[in-house]
Each structure stands twice: as structure tokens, then as C-alpha cells.
Amino acid sequence: MRVAIVHDYLAQMGGAEKVVEVLHEMFPEAPVYTSVYVPEAMPASFQSWDIRTSFLQRLPALKKTHRLALPLYPLAFESFDLQDYDLVISSSSAFAKGVITQPHTVHICYTHTPMRFGWMTHAYLEREEIGGLERVLLEPVLHRLRLWDVVAALRIDRYIANSTVVAQRIARFYRRECDIVYPPVDTSRFKPSEQKEDYYLVAARFAPYKRLDLAIEACNRLKRPLKVVGSGRQEAYLRRIAGPTVEFLGRVSDAELVQLMAHARGYIMPGQEDFGISPVEANACGCPVIAYAAGGALDTQVDGVTGVLFSEQSVESLCEALCRAESLAFDIHVMRQHAQRFDTSVFKERMRQIIEEEMAKHRKVVSGERRQNV
Numbered sequence: 348m349r350v351a352i353v354h355d356y357l358a359q360m361g362g363a364e365k366v367v368e369v370l371h372e373m374f375p376e377a378p379v380y381t382s383v384y385v386p387e388a389m390p391a392s393f394q395s396w397d398i399r400t401s402f403l404q405r406l407p408a409l410k411k412t413h414r415l416a417l418p419l420y421p422l423a424f425e426s427f428d429l430q431d432y433d434l435v436i437s438s439s440s441a442f443a444k445g446v447i448t449q450p451h452t453v454h455i456c457y458t459h460t461p462m463r464f465g466w467m468t469h470a471y472l473e474r475e476e477i478g479g480l481e482r483v484l485l486e487p488v489l490h491r492l493r494l495w496d497v498v499a500a501l502r503i504d505r506y507i508a509n510s511t512v513v514a515q516r517i518a519r520f521y522r523r524e525c526d527i528v529y530p531p532v533d534t535s536r537f538k539p540s541e542q543k544e545d546y547y548l549v550a551a552r553f554a555p556y557k558r559l560d561l562a563i564e565a566c567n568r569l570k571r572p573l574k575v576v577g578s579g580r581q582e583a584y585l586r587r588i589a590g591p592t593v594e595f596l597g598r599v600s601d602a603e604l605v606q607l608m609a610h611a612r613g614y615i616m617p618g619q620e621d622f623g624i625s626p627v628e629a630n631a632c633g634c635p636v637i638a639y640a641a642g643g644a645l646d647t648q649v650d651g652v653t654g655v656l657f658s659e660q661s662v663e664s665l666c667e668a669l670c671r672a673e674s675l676a677f678d679i680h681v682m683r684q685h686a687q688r689f690d691t692s693v694f695k696e697r698m699r700q701i702i703e704e705e706m707a708k709h710r711k712v713v714s715g716e717r718r719q720n721v
Contacts, residue, residue, distance in 0.1 A: 348706075349433045350374045350376070350432060350434045350435075351377055351379075351429055351432045352367060352374065352377050352378070352379045352380070352435075352436050352437075352438065353379075353424070353427070353429075353435060353436070353437040353438065353443045353444075354367045354380075354381045354437070354439075355438070355439060355440055355441050355443045356381055356382045357379075357381050357383070357384045357385065357393065357398065358385045358388055359385075359388050360388065360389055361552075362459070362530055362622065363438060363440060364389070365530065365531065366438055366457060366459075366509075366530050366531065367379065367438050369531045369691055369695065370457075372695075373698065373699070377397075377436075378396075378399050379396055379397065380399050380400075380427050380446070381398065381443075382403045382416075382424065382442065383401070383404050384404065399427075401423035401424065401426060401427070402423060403416055403419060403420075417485075417488055417492065418491070418492075420442040421442060421499070424445045425446065425447050427446050427447075429446055429448050429452065430448075432448070433452060433453065433706075434453050434706065435448050435452055435454045435455070436456075436457065437454065437455070437456045437457065437503075438457050438459070439456055439458055439459065440459040440460050440462070440463065441462045441463075441464075441465075442499075444456045444458070444499055444500065444502070445496075445499035446502075447502065448502065453505075453706055453709045454502060454503055454504050455503075455506075455701065455705060456503045456505070456506050456507065457509070457698075458506055458508050458509065458513055458525070459509050459513070459621055459622075461513075461517060461520045461521065462492065462493075462496050464489060464492075465489055465496055466493065466496075466516070468489055496520075497521075500523070505526070506523050506524075506525035506526070507525060507527070508525045508528075509528070509529060509530050509622045509643075510527065510621055510622045510642065510643045511527060511645065511646055512621065512641075512645070512646075513621050513622075514527050528694060528697045528698060528701070529622065529646065529647075529689045529693075529694065530622050530689070530694065531690070532624055532627045532628060532686065532689045532690060532691065534627075534628075534631040534687050534689070534690045536605060537605055537608070537632045537683075538605070538609060538632065539631075539632055539633025539682075539683050540609040540610055540632070540633065540679075541633075541679065543610060543611070543612055545572055546573065546611060546612060547566060547571055547572065547573045547574070547611060547613050547637075547669070548573075548576070548607050548608060548611040548614050548615070548629075549573065549574075549575055549576070549614070549615045549616070550576035550577055550604060550607075550625055551577050551616075551618070551625070552577055552579045553577055553578055553579025553580060553581040553585060554580070554581065558617040558618040558639070559581070560585060561617040561665050562575075562665070563575070563590075565665040565666045566592055566593060567588075567589070567590035568662060568666055569666055569669060570590075571592060572593075572594070573594070573615075574594050574607060574611070575589075575595050575596065576596050576598070576604060576607065577597075577598065578598055582595075605632065608628060608634050609632040609633065609634065611629070611634050613634060613635045613636065613669070613672055614626060614634050614635070614636045615636075615637050615638075615669075616636060616638040616639065616644060617638075617639055617660065617665060619639055619644075619660075620642050620643045621642055622647070623638075623642070623643040623644060626638055626643075626644065626647050626654070627647050627686050627689045630647075630682040632683075633677075633679025633683055634682070635653060635655070635675075635677045635682065636648055636653060636655075637654055637655050637657065637665070637668050637672050638656055640656035640657060640658050644656060647689065649685065652677075652681060652682075652685070653682050653685050654672065654677075655668045655669075655672040655675070656668070
């Protein structure tokens with residue numbers, strides 16, 4: 348079976364790219380088609396892959412400034428020649444699902460979210476602090492992208508959502524049913540520790556929607572130690588509002604992050620994530636999670652068992668959740684066992700099952716059409 352993997356862009360390592368990594372483990376001979384590939388931003392192991400980029404790769408100024416290239420992404424993905432493949436798996440949060448396949452090809456789309464800037468435009472523009480002339484120029488572009496996205500959505504044979512909330516968006520925006528397969532988490536990398544230290548942990552890109560400001564301000568108010576892992580464009584602002592109990596660690600190695608999670612009093616996720624792999628990793632380390640009760644947290648966390656959920660994105664609500672978490676006794680073995688529901692092995696097994704089902708269905712349809720034509 349000839350297989351191709353398609354992904355939006357390989358310009359930073361995040362949860363979506365971890366999915367691509369595991370898909371490539373499942374199909375190591377499959378080429379990976381993407382708009383732009385920035386080798387220095389990705390793990391060294393990617394350099395051995397057969398990665399095939401679009402014409403956008405030849406526009407250096409656009410490699411890291413995706414917003415400037417928005418009108419060109421549909422054309423970039425539609426330009427790929429995928430006629431030689433029996434199966435195409437797209438990993439998409441925007442454009443990858445828009446590739447054009449032939450009738451003999453099965454196209455399965457693993458959806459991280461429908462196009463966020465297209466379908467949740469007002470929240471996106473506000474969160475990204477886009478205003479003035481840029482907003483005026485961007486809105487008609489997003490309108491055109493929504494029209495293209497509706498057409499592109501019709502090209503998919505089967506949708507897979509990474510969480511319940513994403514499945515709901517697919518139903519709303521594309522009017523399609525879908526399977527839910529949670530992203531893979533390599534729980535074997537994480538070891539719980541009985542020895543906890545007096546600090547909370549948050550690890551994320553410093554982007555507005557991550558709401559790291561809430562974690563910082565809550566720990567300021569409660570005078571709780573907080574270790575902040577990551578970097579990004581909000582760093583100056585976050586450092587400015589941080590009190591004396593907040594420590595910025597910058598980027599750390601995977602091994603260091605595991606140790607930080609294993610010994611933390613709790614892991615804080617104040618933003619709404621489509622899924623959120625880090626909270627599952629924290630649970631695999633035996634670390635309770637204090638999370639905003641929305642999005643993927645509703646799939647991954649059990650209030651009072653694996654952590655505490657808070658209902659409002661406010662400092663007051665998070666402070667109450669932290670105090671409640673401190674009053675509870677969490678069982679590290681129960682948390683780890685819960686995290687194993689999201690293990691990489693579970694992801695692979697479920698993906699193989701869906702692929703086999705869809706390929707068998709496709710063969711049956713093609714066989715029926717041939718009999719009718721005889």
C-alpha cells in the first residue's frame with residue numbers, strides 16, 4: 348500500500364508535529380508533504396525523512412511568518428501530485444486537508460481543529476492582538492479562505508478529531524461525523540515520584556491564548572512558587588507582571604521537563620487547548636493538573652482524581668482551584684494509570700483499525716462499481 352502523509356507546516360515542534368512523528372513511525376516509507384520545512388526548528392530525526400515541500404519553501408521571508416502567506420496556502424497544497432498513492436493521511440489544523448486526491452485514493456484527515464482563524468475569526472483576531480489596517484486587510488482574506496475550506500472539507504473520505512470539542516467543531520462547520528482518536532503520549536518516558544517539592548509548573552509557548560498571565564497572577568496573589576518553562580512573544584509582558592515567587596526557566600530539555608513535572612506540586616493549564624498533551628504527561632508523572640474546564644481538558648482530566656478544573660478564566664477562579672487542589676490527596680498511581688489511556692500504543696492501534704475499515708470500505712465500493720460496469 349502506497350501511503351503519503353500531509354501536514355500544514357514543519358516550522359515548530361508541538362503536539363500536532365508529535366502526531367506526524369508517530370504517523371511516520373507507523374508508515375516509515377511514506378513521504379511527508381508540507382508547505383514549509385524549517386530543519387533547525389525540528390528534531391534532528393526529521394532530517395532522515397522524505398520531506399517534500401511546496402513552492403512556499405522557496406520564499407524565505409514566509410518560512411516563519413505564515414500570516415503573510417495565508418492567501419497562498421490553498422494553492423500550495425493543491426499543487427501536490429498525490430495520484431500515485433492508495434492512502435493519504437493529512438494532519439491538519441488549516442490547509443493540509445485541502446490536497447487533491449484521485450478516486451482510487453482514500454483520504455483520512457486527522458483534524459487538530461478546523462481552521463481556527465477562519466471559523467473563530469473574532470476570537471483569533473482579538474487574541475493575536477491584530478487591529479487597525481492589518482485587520483481590515485485580513486478579514487476579506489479570511490472570508491475567501493472560509494469558502495475554500497468548505498470545498499476542501501468535501502474532499503475527505505473520513506475525519507478523525509483529536510478531542511470531543513474538535514469533533515463538535517467538525518460537525519458544526521463541515522456537517523460531518525467523525526471518529527475521536529486522542530493524540531499519542533509516550534507515557535513510558537515519564538516516571539512518577541513520591542517526593543514532591545513546593546512549586547507549581549506551567550510549560551507552554553508564550554502566546555496570548557495560553558493565558559500564562561493567569562497562572563502568574565494567581566501565584567503572585569497566593570504567594571506560591573511557580574516555575575515557568577518556555578518562551579515566546581509575550582515574554583517581556585509576562586516577566587513584567589511576575590512577582591518574586593515566579594521563576595522563568597526558558598526552554599528546557601525533555602529530560603529536565605520530566606523531572607520538573609514529577610516533583611511539582613501541580614501543573615497549571617490556564618488556557619483552552621484543543622487537546623493538550625502536557626497535562627497528560629504531567630499525570631503520567633504523577634502530577635495533578637489544575638486546568639481551565641474547557642476544550643481538551645474535559646477529555647483528559649477527572650476533577651478531584653487527576654486534578655482540579657476551574658470554570659472561569661479569571662485569577663479568582665484559578666486561585667480557588669489551587670487552594671482546592673492543595674486540600675485534596677491525589678494518588679500518583681491512579682493518575683498515571685489514567686494517563687496510559689492516551690498512550691502512543693493506543694493511538695496506533697485505533698488509527699490502524701480506522702485505516703483498515705476505510706480501506707476495506709473503499710475496496711468494496713470500487714468492486715461494486717466494477718461489477719456494475721461489466
